Amino acid sequence: MTSKARHIVLAAGGTGGHMVPAEALADALKARGEAVSLVTDMRGDAYRNIMVDIDRMVLRATSHMRGGIIGKVGSVFSIMTSFFAARRYLKKVGATQIVGFGGYPSMPVILAARSLGIPFGLHEQNAVLGRVNRWMAEKASWVALSNANTTLVPEGVQQIHVGNPVRSAVQAIAGNPYQAPEAASVIRLFILGGSQGAHILSREIPSALVALPEYIRMRLIITHQARTEDIDAVKRTYGEAGISANVQSYFDDVASILDDTHLVISRSGASTLAELTATGMPAILVPLAIAADDHQSANAKPLGAKGAAIVMAEPEFRAPALTETLEHILDSDDALSEMAKNMKSFARLDAAERLADTVLNANEETPKAKEITP
Template sequence: MSRSSRATIALAAGGTGGHLFPAEALARELMARGHAVVIHTERRGAQYQQALAGIDHVVLPASSLEGGIAAKASAALAILRGVLASRRDLRRRRVALLVGFGGYPSFAPALAAKSLGLPLLLHEQATRLSKANAQLLRLADGLATSFPTVAGADAFDASRIVQTGNPVRQAILAARGDYPGLDARAPLHLLVVGGSQAAAVFGRVVPPALALLPEALRARLRVSLQYRGDDADAIDAQLREAGIEATVQPFFDDMGERLRDAHLVLTRAGATTAADLLTIGRPAVFVPLPHGGAREEQRRNAETLAAAGVGWHLPEAELTPAALAAILREAFESPDRLPAAARAAAALGRPDAAARLADAVERLLASHR
């Protein structure tokens, strides 16, 4: 296929970074191959201006179907408006195929694409199908996965499933490098991130947990804590009073560099967070969301990665200062535990996931021409 005849591809993604960042990675890979690309998302997704820079995107109305009768009726109306708006844009651009990345905002574009007879490829980032992807699976022409097995996909034709990995941003790919050394006198870098929610529980538990560590460990610690809250200054002061050098910010623009430098990461267990960790090859303490629609997904991710030797699974109900301090002491005082976990993480990483997914897009496109 000549460069000038490359098709226009639409991507549909929910409004969280966990959905939008993989879509961005695929978009840039497809654009590098000469395709025109548009991302359909909702207002939260549109706030990731850096991720969307240089990529055409459409902001659609969207709403979750959860709630009572009135909420469901309002959501159904929003989805209908989203379908009509997405359908108009797909027709205007002469889109040839749509890739759905999950999240309820991806539902309307997928329905719009199928109403126009376009092939639909779903990408599942987690170890279990998201609610949106589970609903759309019967309409899909193909399924790309991040893990070898995905709960909920058993009934789908195995010949139409391809494991691509989860595409990560260029900033993460650029940060790949060897695991930092663990010299007995060198600083120990701990990165604490709560995903798009910037988990408040980490702000409550991390400072007292670190204060329980031996003085020699505390003196070596360099902590980067992602935290949003009015008490951020107080948390920073707590850490410094314990003799710990810390940076407390609501968001890190240099996440790739901080992941590269980290000896250990304390984090939620979202699929995109996991993909970033595995791509760079860093061990982690996973604290899955304790409630909400993503709870089961994150729990399974954490269990899978902990079983693979990537780190520790610590349910939030068990996240106490004493429990966290025990894990951190075990990790930092063992000469082998963290390097081994880093190797396990790197072995699971798929730095070529965006290219693999773009290949799947082009194969599906060719089969429908």
């Protein structure tokens, strides 16, 4: 198989945690002259600023985790119809390899690839192999891991540690040195709740910041991502305390904000952590308690153990505890700089290129398997 004959289809959707590394891989593959397209779902398609220049197909697959028997039956039906739609699309574009990024939108694409005898690989962003990737791993040509110590990987699976690719805008600032705030100068905090915001962050953080000593509080400049329904309350709390704050439901210039930030308070989704490690950004991490297999806690644990971040579980993430933590690190001469250095030690800036190498080196000598009728 020559490189000119290849057409690589990426299967990603659901959240930015799947879409961002898929975009980074797409960029790396296109730079090498490869044909790339995307199969996603309606939520993935809503990220209109991601992979805007490649062909895409949008499936109507819905999560098997939806509540109630009606929701689950509807999910099974949507996956079946998406399977046949994906199968037609893969044949239409002449797909030669599939890369799945986990999550339910990738399931019908991988199943379609298996039925057509098209080889596929998987990329796992989190420190716990996701459920869909676990189901598909044993038949995959390879499983690329962001974390070398990822758990729940089935025995006998070919594992490759590549890291978690970050978007090109973040890659571009990764070499910029971290600058801790100087004495009496402004302190810039960036609050990130993931792609959908996080109510607990909007509930506890403003109160915690208001309670800081005045000599710290009046130096703060806040950029806060909040759910739409929380924005007014968050703005009001900051405004009444005289804290300068930009509160929005979504920021499309995360890289430029990170480049001018001193401390991040966020969830510990895999893509967020990849961007924090790439930029060497100190953080207070609040893992999502209901995340499948508690994977956000697993993501955050190594960073907390090495002093790159302070990890606060949801039950302990309350305003008084956060105020105490912030006062300690913001009043220290070197706490933020030390955290930044430790965070940077986790960076894998070549992750997209390593993943592209894995894709292009796989199955070079493997003949296409006989088509299997589903």
